[in-house]
Amino acid sequence: MSADKPLHEGLFSWPSTSPSLLGSRCIDCGEHAFPSQDSCRACSGQNMIPADLGSEGTLWTWTIQSFMPKTPYHTDETPETFSPYGVGYVELACGLKVESRLRENTPDNLKIGMPMKLEVIPMRKDDEGADLVTFQFCSAEELA
Protein backbone atom coordinates (compact mmCIF):
# COMPACT_ATOMS: atom_id res chain seq x y z
CA MET A 1 0.00 0.00 0.00
CA SER A 2 2.80 2.41 0.92
CA ALA A 3 4.37 1.94 -2.53
CA ASP A 4 1.29 3.52 -4.13
CA LYS A 5 1.78 7.06 -5.43
CA PRO A 6 -0.89 9.54 -6.32
CA LEU A 7 -1.13 10.13 -10.08
CA HIS A 8 -1.34 13.83 -9.23
CA GLU A 9 -0.44 15.44 -5.90
CA GLY A 10 -2.99 17.39 -3.92
CA LEU A 11 -6.27 15.96 -5.23
CA PHE A 12 -6.91 13.75 -2.18
CA SER A 13 -5.20 13.00 1.15
CA TRP A 14 -2.74 10.13 0.64
CA PRO A 15 -1.49 7.86 2.09
CA SER A 16 -4.54 7.53 4.28
CA THR A 17 -6.88 4.83 5.55
CA SER A 18 -9.82 7.20 5.01
CA PRO A 19 -8.86 9.57 2.17
CA SER A 20 -10.66 12.89 1.57
CA LEU A 21 -10.87 15.08 -1.47
CA LEU A 22 -8.74 18.23 -1.13
CA GLY A 23 -9.71 21.59 -2.54
CA SER A 24 -9.70 25.22 -1.54
CA ARG A 25 -12.11 27.77 -0.10
CA CYS A 26 -12.30 31.51 -0.69
CA ILE A 27 -12.02 33.51 2.54
CA ASP A 28 -13.78 36.46 0.91
CA CYS A 29 -16.91 34.83 -0.54
CA GLY A 30 -16.86 31.29 0.91
CA GLU A 31 -17.00 29.45 -2.43
CA HIS A 32 -15.13 26.15 -2.73
CA ALA A 33 -12.97 24.95 -5.62
CA PHE A 34 -11.73 21.54 -6.75
CA PRO A 35 -8.89 21.09 -7.56
CA SER A 36 -7.55 23.81 -5.26
CA GLN A 37 -7.03 27.20 -6.87
CA ASP A 38 -5.01 30.29 -5.92
CA SER A 39 -7.76 32.61 -7.12
CA CYS A 40 -11.53 32.49 -6.86
CA ARG A 41 -13.74 31.72 -9.88
CA ALA A 42 -16.71 33.32 -8.18
CA CYS A 43 -15.42 36.65 -6.87
CA SER A 44 -11.97 37.01 -8.54
CA GLY A 45 -10.38 37.28 -5.07
CA GLN A 46 -7.00 35.79 -4.23
CA ASN A 47 -7.49 34.81 -0.58
CA MET A 48 -7.84 31.05 -0.86
CA ILE A 49 -7.16 28.52 1.90
CA PRO A 50 -6.91 24.70 1.69
CA ALA A 51 -10.16 22.85 2.36
CA ASP A 52 -10.92 19.22 3.19
CA LEU A 53 -13.92 18.41 1.00
CA GLY A 54 -14.70 15.09 2.69
CA SER A 55 -15.39 11.72 1.13
CA GLU A 56 -19.17 11.50 0.82
CA GLY A 57 -21.84 12.95 -1.41
CA THR A 58 -24.81 12.21 -3.64
CA LEU A 59 -24.85 11.50 -7.37
CA TRP A 60 -25.95 14.65 -9.29
CA THR A 61 -25.69 13.23 -12.81
CA TRP A 62 -23.91 10.38 -14.58
CA THR A 63 -23.00 8.74 -17.86
CA ILE A 64 -20.98 5.70 -18.92
CA GLN A 65 -17.78 5.79 -20.98
CA SER A 66 -18.43 2.84 -23.22
CA PHE A 67 -15.37 2.92 -25.51
CA MET A 68 -11.67 3.31 -24.68
CA PRO A 69 -10.78 7.00 -25.03
CA LYS A 70 -7.93 8.16 -27.26
CA THR A 71 -4.97 10.03 -25.73
CA PRO A 72 -4.62 11.86 -23.36
CA TYR A 73 -6.27 8.80 -21.67
CA HIS A 74 -3.35 6.88 -20.16
CA THR A 75 -3.70 3.50 -18.48
CA ASP A 76 -2.18 0.05 -18.98
CA GLU A 77 -5.37 -1.12 -20.69
CA THR A 78 -5.71 -2.19 -24.31
CA PRO A 79 -8.92 -1.95 -26.34
CA GLU A 80 -9.31 -5.68 -25.59
CA THR A 81 -8.92 -5.35 -21.82
CA PHE A 82 -10.76 -2.02 -21.49
CA SER A 83 -13.87 -2.10 -19.39
CA PRO A 84 -16.45 0.72 -19.46
CA TYR A 85 -16.44 3.08 -16.50
CA GLY A 86 -19.02 5.42 -15.05
CA VAL A 87 -18.50 9.18 -14.99
CA GLY A 88 -20.54 11.53 -12.86
CA TYR A 89 -20.77 14.63 -10.75
CA VAL A 90 -21.02 14.00 -7.02
CA GLU A 91 -22.53 16.73 -4.88
CA LEU A 92 -20.50 17.12 -1.67
CA ALA A 93 -21.64 18.43 1.71
CA CYS A 94 -20.29 21.93 0.88
CA GLY A 95 -22.48 21.97 -2.25
CA LEU A 96 -19.61 21.68 -4.71
CA LYS A 97 -20.19 19.06 -7.43
CA VAL A 98 -17.02 17.14 -8.29
CA GLU A 99 -16.56 15.26 -11.56
CA SER A 100 -15.29 11.74 -11.04
CA ARG A 101 -14.92 8.28 -12.42
CA LEU A 102 -17.53 5.95 -10.89
CA ARG A 103 -17.01 2.30 -10.02
CA GLU A 104 -20.55 1.46 -11.21
CA ASN A 105 -20.65 1.08 -14.98
CA THR A 106 -24.15 -0.09 -15.85
CA PRO A 107 -27.32 2.06 -16.02
CA ASP A 108 -29.11 -0.27 -13.58
CA ASN A 109 -26.63 0.59 -10.82
CA LEU A 110 -26.65 4.36 -11.23
CA LYS A 111 -29.43 6.68 -10.07
CA ILE A 112 -29.43 10.43 -9.56
CA GLY A 113 -29.52 11.16 -5.82
CA MET A 114 -27.89 7.91 -4.64
CA PRO A 115 -25.34 8.23 -1.80
CA MET A 116 -21.71 7.99 -2.94
CA LYS A 117 -18.39 7.40 -1.23
CA LEU A 118 -14.81 8.19 -2.22
CA GLU A 119 -12.31 5.42 -2.92
CA VAL A 120 -8.75 5.37 -4.24
CA ILE A 121 -7.94 3.10 -7.18
CA PRO A 122 -4.83 2.21 -9.22
CA MET A 123 -4.76 3.75 -12.73
CA ARG A 124 -1.46 2.35 -14.06
CA LYS A 125 2.10 1.35 -13.06
CA ASP A 126 4.95 3.83 -13.15
CA ASP A 127 8.46 2.97 -14.49
CA GLU A 128 9.44 1.35 -11.17
CA GLY A 129 6.33 -0.80 -11.07
CA ALA A 130 4.55 1.21 -8.36
CA ASP A 131 0.82 1.78 -8.67
CA LEU A 132 -0.20 5.32 -9.59
CA VAL A 133 -3.52 5.91 -7.84
CA THR A 134 -6.40 8.29 -8.35
CA PHE A 135 -9.82 8.91 -6.81
CA GLN A 136 -13.23 7.69 -7.85
CA PHE A 137 -16.64 7.42 -6.25
CA CYS A 138 -18.78 4.35 -5.76
CA SER A 139 -22.15 3.59 -4.23
CA ALA A 140 -21.98 4.13 -0.47
CA GLU A 141 -24.31 1.18 0.06
CA GLU A 142 -22.10 -1.19 -1.85
CA LEU A 143 -19.08 -0.30 0.31
CA ALA A 144 -20.92 -0.74 3.59
Added chain:
Amino acid sequence: MDVAIVGLGMHPFGRTPTMSGLEQGAAATRAALADAGTDFKRMEFAFGGSQDSGNADSLVNLLGLTGLQFTNVANGCATGGSSLNAAYSAIKSGQYDVGLVVGFDKHDRGAFNPKPADWGLDDWYGETGLMLTTQYFGMKIQRYMHDHGISKETLIRVAEKAFRNGSLTPTAWRQTPLSWEEIENAPMVSEPLNKYMFCSPAEGGCALIVCRADIAHEFHPRPIYLKTAVVRSRNYGSFEVFSPSQPPEVASSPTVTASQTAFELAGVGPEDIHVAQLQDTEVGAEIMHMAENGFCEHGEQEKWLAEGVTELTGKLPVNTDGGCLANGEPVGASGLRQVHEICVQLRGDAGARQVAGEPKVGYTHVYGAPGISGVNILAR
Protein backbone atom coordinates in the same frame (compact mmCIF):
# COMPACT_ATOMS: atom_id res chain seq x y z
CA MET B 1 -25.44 51.30 -40.82
CA ASP B 2 -27.43 48.07 -41.16
CA VAL B 3 -25.73 44.89 -42.33
CA ALA B 4 -26.82 42.63 -45.19
CA ILE B 5 -25.79 39.16 -46.34
CA VAL B 6 -25.64 39.13 -50.14
CA GLY B 7 -23.59 36.07 -51.03
CA LEU B 8 -23.92 32.45 -49.90
CA GLY B 9 -21.35 29.77 -50.62
CA MET B 10 -20.93 26.21 -49.44
CA HIS B 11 -18.59 23.35 -50.16
CA PRO B 12 -20.62 20.21 -49.31
CA PHE B 13 -20.09 18.84 -45.80
CA GLY B 14 -18.94 15.28 -45.24
CA ARG B 15 -15.77 13.80 -46.72
CA THR B 16 -13.86 15.14 -49.75
CA PRO B 17 -10.63 13.10 -49.86
CA THR B 18 -9.33 14.98 -52.91
CA MET B 19 -9.40 18.43 -51.29
CA SER B 20 -7.66 19.99 -48.29
CA GLY B 21 -9.69 21.95 -45.77
CA LEU B 22 -8.21 25.15 -47.17
CA GLU B 23 -9.30 24.23 -50.71
CA GLN B 24 -12.82 23.56 -49.43
CA GLY B 25 -12.77 27.04 -47.88
CA ALA B 26 -11.66 28.54 -51.18
CA ALA B 27 -14.41 26.67 -53.05
CA ALA B 28 -17.02 27.99 -50.62
CA THR B 29 -15.65 31.52 -51.00
CA ARG B 30 -15.77 31.38 -54.80
CA ALA B 31 -19.35 30.15 -54.62
CA ALA B 32 -20.31 33.01 -52.29
CA LEU B 33 -18.60 35.61 -54.52
CA ALA B 34 -20.42 34.23 -57.57
CA ASP B 35 -23.74 34.33 -55.71
CA ALA B 36 -23.09 38.00 -54.91
CA GLY B 37 -22.02 38.70 -58.50
CA THR B 38 -18.69 40.07 -57.38
CA ASP B 39 -15.04 39.03 -57.06
CA PHE B 40 -12.38 38.69 -54.41
CA LYS B 41 -10.71 41.99 -55.34
CA ARG B 42 -13.81 43.81 -54.12
CA MET B 43 -13.48 42.35 -50.59
CA GLU B 44 -12.20 44.97 -48.15
CA PHE B 45 -11.85 42.62 -45.18
CA ALA B 46 -12.23 38.99 -44.17
CA PHE B 47 -12.81 37.14 -40.91
CA GLY B 48 -12.14 33.42 -41.11
CA GLY B 49 -11.58 30.40 -38.96
CA SER B 50 -10.48 26.79 -39.04
CA GLN B 51 -9.65 24.56 -36.09
CA ASP B 52 -7.62 21.80 -37.75
CA SER B 53 -6.89 22.96 -41.32
CA GLY B 54 -4.37 25.73 -40.83
CA ASN B 55 -4.63 29.50 -40.81
CA ALA B 56 -7.73 30.82 -42.53
CA ASP B 57 -5.79 33.79 -43.94
CA SER B 58 -3.75 31.34 -46.04
CA LEU B 59 -6.81 31.47 -48.32
CA VAL B 60 -5.29 34.53 -49.98
CA ASN B 61 -2.72 32.24 -51.60
CA LEU B 62 -5.60 30.58 -53.46
CA LEU B 63 -7.92 33.56 -53.92
CA GLY B 64 -5.51 36.41 -54.56
CA LEU B 65 -3.04 38.57 -52.63
CA THR B 66 -5.12 41.73 -52.65
CA GLY B 67 -3.83 43.25 -49.42
CA LEU B 68 -7.18 43.11 -47.60
CA GLN B 69 -7.41 43.00 -43.81
CA PHE B 70 -7.74 39.28 -42.97
CA THR B 71 -8.25 38.29 -39.33
CA ASN B 72 -8.11 34.69 -38.12
CA VAL B 73 -10.77 33.74 -35.57
CA ALA B 74 -10.42 30.81 -33.17
CA ASN B 75 -13.36 30.27 -30.83
CA GLY B 76 -13.99 26.54 -30.88
CA CYS B 77 -17.44 25.50 -32.10
CA ALA B 78 -18.48 29.18 -31.96
CA THR B 79 -15.79 30.22 -34.47
CA GLY B 80 -18.28 30.89 -37.28
CA GLY B 81 -20.57 32.86 -35.00
CA SER B 82 -17.64 34.89 -33.72
CA SER B 83 -16.41 35.60 -37.27
CA LEU B 84 -19.81 36.85 -38.34
CA ASN B 85 -20.06 38.92 -35.17
CA ALA B 86 -16.75 40.58 -36.02
CA ALA B 87 -17.85 41.29 -39.59
CA TYR B 88 -21.12 42.72 -38.32
CA SER B 89 -19.21 45.15 -36.11
CA ALA B 90 -16.81 46.06 -38.94
CA ILE B 91 -19.69 47.16 -41.16
CA LYS B 92 -21.91 48.55 -38.42
CA SER B 93 -19.09 50.84 -37.30
CA GLY B 94 -18.74 52.28 -40.80
CA GLN B 95 -15.18 51.03 -41.13
CA TYR B 96 -15.87 48.88 -44.18
CA ASP B 97 -18.50 48.49 -46.94
CA VAL B 98 -18.18 44.86 -48.01
CA GLY B 99 -16.26 41.79 -46.88
CA LEU B 100 -16.01 38.05 -46.48
CA VAL B 101 -16.79 35.71 -43.61
CA VAL B 102 -15.46 32.20 -44.15
CA GLY B 103 -14.91 28.99 -42.23
CA PHE B 104 -13.63 25.56 -43.18
CA ASP B 105 -12.24 22.42 -41.60
CA LYS B 106 -11.13 18.85 -42.20
CA HIS B 107 -11.06 16.72 -39.06
CA ASP B 108 -9.80 13.21 -38.46
CA ARG B 109 -12.40 10.52 -37.89
CA GLY B 110 -13.66 9.82 -34.39
CA ALA B 111 -14.06 11.99 -31.33
CA PHE B 112 -11.89 15.05 -30.82
CA ASN B 113 -8.93 14.51 -28.44
CA PRO B 114 -8.24 17.83 -26.74
CA LYS B 115 -5.15 18.37 -24.55
CA PRO B 116 -5.79 19.26 -20.89
CA ALA B 117 -3.09 21.99 -20.87
CA ASP B 118 -4.91 23.89 -23.64
CA TRP B 119 -7.89 24.17 -21.29
CA GLY B 120 -5.99 25.17 -18.15
CA LEU B 121 -6.22 21.65 -16.69
CA ASP B 122 -3.54 19.29 -15.37
CA ASP B 123 -2.71 16.02 -17.10
CA TRP B 124 -4.49 13.78 -14.58
CA TYR B 125 -7.85 15.01 -15.87
CA GLY B 126 -7.20 13.61 -19.33
CA GLU B 127 -5.19 10.58 -18.22
CA THR B 128 -7.99 9.29 -15.98
CA GLY B 129 -10.52 9.52 -18.80
CA LEU B 130 -12.56 12.64 -18.03
CA MET B 131 -11.52 14.76 -21.05
CA LEU B 132 -14.32 13.79 -23.43
CA THR B 133 -17.01 16.17 -24.68
CA THR B 134 -19.30 13.17 -25.24
CA GLN B 135 -19.39 12.51 -21.47
CA TYR B 136 -20.40 16.09 -20.75
CA PHE B 137 -23.25 15.96 -23.26
CA GLY B 138 -24.44 12.67 -21.79
CA MET B 139 -24.34 14.02 -18.24
CA LYS B 140 -26.03 17.32 -19.08
CA ILE B 141 -29.03 15.72 -20.82
CA GLN B 142 -29.18 12.97 -18.17
CA ARG B 143 -29.74 15.60 -15.46
CA TYR B 144 -32.06 17.58 -17.72
CA MET B 145 -34.24 14.52 -18.41
CA HIS B 146 -34.41 13.90 -14.64
CA ASP B 147 -35.32 17.53 -13.84
CA HIS B 148 -37.75 18.21 -16.69
CA GLY B 149 -39.33 14.87 -17.59
CA ILE B 150 -37.82 14.38 -21.03
CA SER B 151 -38.10 10.79 -22.31
CA LYS B 152 -35.80 8.65 -24.43
CA GLU B 153 -38.50 8.74 -27.12
CA THR B 154 -37.94 12.47 -27.47
CA LEU B 155 -34.22 11.90 -28.01
CA ILE B 156 -35.06 9.48 -30.83
CA ARG B 157 -37.51 11.95 -32.40
CA VAL B 158 -34.81 14.61 -32.70
CA ALA B 159 -32.43 12.20 -34.45
CA GLU B 160 -35.20 11.00 -36.78
CA LYS B 161 -36.01 14.58 -37.79
CA ALA B 162 -32.35 15.43 -38.39
CA PHE B 163 -31.73 12.57 -40.81
CA ARG B 164 -35.11 13.12 -42.52
CA ASN B 165 -34.23 16.78 -43.13
CA GLY B 166 -30.69 15.81 -44.16
CA SER B 167 -32.18 13.56 -46.86
CA LEU B 168 -33.76 16.70 -48.40
CA THR B 169 -30.51 18.71 -48.32
CA PRO B 170 -28.15 18.21 -51.31
CA THR B 171 -25.10 19.58 -49.43
CA ALA B 172 -25.66 17.42 -46.31
CA TRP B 173 -23.33 14.58 -45.36
CA ARG B 174 -25.98 12.12 -44.14
CA GLN B 175 -28.67 11.92 -46.80
CA THR B 176 -30.35 8.67 -45.79
CA PRO B 177 -33.31 8.79 -43.41
CA LEU B 178 -33.02 6.44 -40.44
CA SER B 179 -35.90 4.47 -38.96
CA TRP B 180 -36.98 4.66 -35.32
CA GLU B 181 -35.60 1.14 -34.76
CA GLU B 182 -32.23 1.91 -36.34
CA ILE B 183 -31.81 4.91 -34.06
CA GLU B 184 -33.15 3.20 -30.94
CA ASN B 185 -30.88 0.16 -31.34
CA ALA B 186 -27.65 1.96 -32.31
CA PRO B 187 -24.55 1.26 -30.18
CA MET B 188 -24.45 3.29 -26.96
CA VAL B 189 -21.73 5.96 -26.81
CA SER B 190 -22.33 7.84 -23.60
CA GLU B 191 -25.57 7.11 -21.70
CA PRO B 192 -28.26 8.09 -22.65
CA LEU B 193 -26.84 9.08 -26.06
CA ASN B 194 -26.06 6.52 -28.75
CA LYS B 195 -24.22 6.63 -32.06
CA TYR B 196 -27.00 8.25 -34.10
CA MET B 197 -27.67 10.84 -31.43
CA PHE B 198 -24.23 12.47 -31.82
CA CYS B 199 -22.85 14.44 -34.73
CA SER B 200 -19.37 13.58 -36.01
CA PRO B 201 -16.36 15.72 -36.82
CA ALA B 202 -16.38 16.18 -40.61
CA GLU B 203 -15.14 18.35 -43.47
CA GLY B 204 -16.55 21.27 -45.35
CA GLY B 205 -16.48 24.97 -46.03
CA CYS B 206 -18.95 27.83 -45.82
CA ALA B 207 -18.67 31.50 -46.81
CA LEU B 208 -20.86 34.60 -46.66
CA ILE B 209 -20.46 37.98 -48.35
CA VAL B 210 -21.64 40.79 -46.06
CA CYS B 211 -22.07 44.45 -46.88
CA ARG B 212 -23.72 47.75 -45.93
CA ALA B 213 -27.47 47.40 -46.26
CA ASP B 214 -27.77 50.47 -48.50
CA ILE B 215 -25.59 48.90 -51.22
CA ALA B 216 -26.97 45.37 -50.85
CA HIS B 217 -28.98 45.45 -54.08
CA GLU B 218 -25.80 46.06 -56.08
CA PHE B 219 -24.90 42.49 -55.19
CA HIS B 220 -28.10 40.49 -54.84
CA PRO B 221 -31.80 41.09 -55.52
CA ARG B 222 -32.87 39.40 -52.25
CA PRO B 223 -30.51 40.50 -49.49
CA ILE B 224 -30.96 39.04 -46.01
CA TYR B 225 -30.45 41.52 -43.21
CA LEU B 226 -28.42 40.61 -40.15
CA LYS B 227 -30.47 42.27 -37.43
CA THR B 228 -28.08 41.38 -34.67
CA ALA B 229 -25.08 39.16 -33.91
CA VAL B 230 -24.27 38.45 -30.27
CA VAL B 231 -21.57 36.29 -28.66
CA ARG B 232 -21.39 35.59 -24.91
CA SER B 233 -19.20 33.43 -22.65
CA ARG B 234 -20.12 31.55 -19.49
CA ASN B 235 -20.95 32.95 -16.08
CA TYR B 236 -19.95 31.42 -12.75
CA GLY B 237 -22.17 28.40 -12.13
CA SER B 238 -23.02 27.56 -15.73
CA PHE B 239 -22.70 23.77 -16.27
CA GLU B 240 -19.97 23.47 -18.89
CA VAL B 241 -17.70 20.91 -20.50
CA PHE B 242 -14.24 20.12 -19.06
CA SER B 243 -15.12 21.20 -15.49
CA PRO B 244 -13.48 19.14 -12.71
CA SER B 245 -16.03 20.73 -10.38
CA GLN B 246 -19.23 22.76 -10.60
CA PRO B 247 -20.41 25.39 -8.08
CA PRO B 248 -23.44 24.65 -5.88
CA GLU B 249 -25.82 26.98 -7.71
CA VAL B 250 -26.47 26.22 -11.38
CA ALA B 251 -26.48 29.46 -13.36
CA SER B 252 -27.98 30.14 -16.77
CA SER B 253 -25.86 29.04 -19.72
CA PRO B 254 -24.21 31.54 -22.07
CA THR B 255 -26.92 30.59 -24.57
CA VAL B 256 -29.52 32.21 -22.34
CA THR B 257 -27.59 35.46 -22.02
CA ALA B 258 -26.70 35.59 -25.74
CA SER B 259 -30.29 34.84 -26.73
CA GLN B 260 -31.90 37.38 -24.42
CA THR B 261 -29.47 40.08 -25.57
CA ALA B 262 -30.06 39.25 -29.23
CA PHE B 263 -33.85 39.45 -28.91
CA GLU B 264 -33.54 42.76 -27.06
CA LEU B 265 -31.19 44.28 -29.65
CA ALA B 266 -33.25 43.05 -32.61
CA GLY B 267 -36.50 44.24 -31.07
CA VAL B 268 -38.26 40.92 -31.66
CA GLY B 269 -39.23 37.98 -29.45
CA PRO B 270 -39.13 34.19 -29.79
CA GLU B 271 -42.73 34.22 -31.07
CA ASP B 272 -41.62 36.31 -34.09
CA ILE B 273 -39.14 33.70 -35.34
CA HIS B 274 -40.32 31.59 -38.30
CA VAL B 275 -37.36 29.22 -38.71
CA ALA B 276 -34.40 28.42 -36.45
CA GLN B 277 -31.05 26.66 -36.38
CA LEU B 278 -30.10 25.51 -32.88
CA GLN B 279 -26.75 23.91 -32.07
CA ASP B 280 -27.32 20.14 -32.14
CA THR B 281 -23.96 18.49 -31.66
CA GLU B 282 -26.14 15.81 -30.11
CA VAL B 283 -29.89 15.41 -29.73
CA GLY B 284 -29.90 16.57 -26.09
CA ALA B 285 -28.34 19.86 -27.12
CA GLU B 286 -31.16 20.64 -29.55
CA ILE B 287 -33.74 19.82 -26.87
CA MET B 288 -32.11 21.95 -24.18
CA HIS B 289 -31.35 24.78 -26.59
CA MET B 290 -35.04 25.05 -27.56
CA ALA B 291 -35.73 26.22 -24.02
CA GLU B 292 -32.44 28.05 -23.37
CA ASN B 293 -33.12 30.21 -26.43
CA GLY B 294 -36.57 31.06 -25.11
CA PHE B 295 -38.71 29.20 -27.66
CA CYS B 296 -40.42 26.97 -25.11
CA GLU B 297 -40.49 26.23 -21.39
CA HIS B 298 -38.15 23.63 -19.89
CA GLY B 299 -39.91 20.28 -20.27
CA GLU B 300 -42.28 21.50 -22.97
CA GLN B 301 -39.98 19.94 -25.59
CA GLU B 302 -41.57 16.57 -24.82
CA LYS B 303 -44.87 17.83 -26.20
CA TRP B 304 -43.31 19.90 -29.01
CA LEU B 305 -41.40 16.95 -30.45
CA ALA B 306 -44.38 14.60 -30.13
CA GLU B 307 -46.60 17.12 -31.95
CA GLY B 308 -44.05 17.93 -34.65
CA VAL B 309 -43.78 21.64 -33.81
CA THR B 310 -40.13 21.69 -34.96
CA GLU B 311 -40.68 19.70 -38.18
CA LEU B 312 -40.49 21.44 -41.57
CA THR B 313 -44.28 21.68 -41.50
CA GLY B 314 -44.51 22.80 -37.86
CA LYS B 315 -44.91 26.18 -36.21
CA LEU B 316 -41.15 26.57 -35.60
CA PRO B 317 -39.05 24.40 -37.93
CA VAL B 318 -35.67 23.70 -36.30
CA ASN B 319 -32.50 22.56 -38.10
CA THR B 320 -34.18 22.40 -41.49
CA ASP B 321 -31.02 21.14 -43.22
CA GLY B 322 -30.53 18.33 -40.70
CA GLY B 323 -28.26 20.41 -38.48
CA CYS B 324 -24.94 19.14 -37.15
CA LEU B 325 -26.42 15.65 -36.80
CA ALA B 326 -26.86 15.23 -40.57
CA ASN B 327 -24.11 17.59 -41.74
CA GLY B 328 -21.34 16.68 -39.33
CA GLU B 329 -19.29 19.35 -37.68
CA PRO B 330 -16.35 20.91 -39.47
CA VAL B 331 -15.81 23.25 -36.55
CA GLY B 332 -14.70 26.37 -38.44
CA ALA B 333 -17.57 26.16 -40.93
CA SER B 334 -20.41 24.82 -38.82
CA GLY B 335 -21.78 28.07 -37.37
CA LEU B 336 -21.78 29.67 -40.82
CA ARG B 337 -23.70 26.70 -42.27
CA GLN B 338 -26.49 27.58 -39.88
CA VAL B 339 -26.60 31.16 -41.17
CA HIS B 340 -26.35 29.92 -44.77
CA GLU B 341 -29.39 27.68 -44.26
CA ILE B 342 -31.48 30.43 -42.70
CA CYS B 343 -30.63 32.77 -45.60
CA VAL B 344 -31.61 30.05 -48.11
CA GLN B 345 -34.93 29.57 -46.27
CA LEU B 346 -35.64 33.32 -46.12
CA ARG B 347 -34.85 33.66 -49.83
CA GLY B 348 -37.30 30.83 -50.50
CA ASP B 349 -34.66 28.74 -52.26
CA ALA B 350 -34.68 25.66 -50.03
CA GLY B 351 -36.40 23.35 -52.52
CA ALA B 352 -37.77 20.12 -51.03
CA ARG B 353 -37.08 21.33 -47.47
CA GLN B 354 -38.48 24.85 -47.96
CA VAL B 355 -40.51 25.98 -44.97
CA ALA B 356 -44.01 27.04 -46.00
CA GLY B 357 -45.54 30.47 -45.43
CA GLU B 358 -42.70 32.58 -46.83
CA PRO B 359 -40.69 32.92 -43.60
CA LYS B 360 -39.48 36.43 -42.87
CA VAL B 361 -37.43 36.17 -39.67
CA GLY B 362 -34.86 33.49 -38.83
CA TYR B 363 -32.59 32.64 -35.93
CA THR B 364 -29.28 30.86 -35.52
CA HIS B 365 -27.61 29.65 -32.35
CA VAL B 366 -24.17 28.10 -31.99
CA TYR B 367 -22.64 26.79 -28.78
CA GLY B 368 -19.06 25.75 -28.14
CA ALA B 369 -16.67 24.57 -25.46
CA PRO B 370 -15.92 25.67 -22.82
CA GLY B 371 -19.07 27.77 -22.64
CA ILE B 372 -19.45 30.23 -25.49
CA SER B 373 -22.58 30.96 -27.44
CA GLY B 374 -23.38 32.98 -30.56
CA VAL B 375 -26.86 34.07 -31.69
CA ASN B 376 -27.82 35.75 -34.97
CA ILE B 377 -31.23 37.10 -35.93
CA LEU B 378 -31.85 37.47 -39.65
CA ALA B 379 -34.71 38.96 -41.67
CA ARG B 380 -35.55 39.69 -45.28
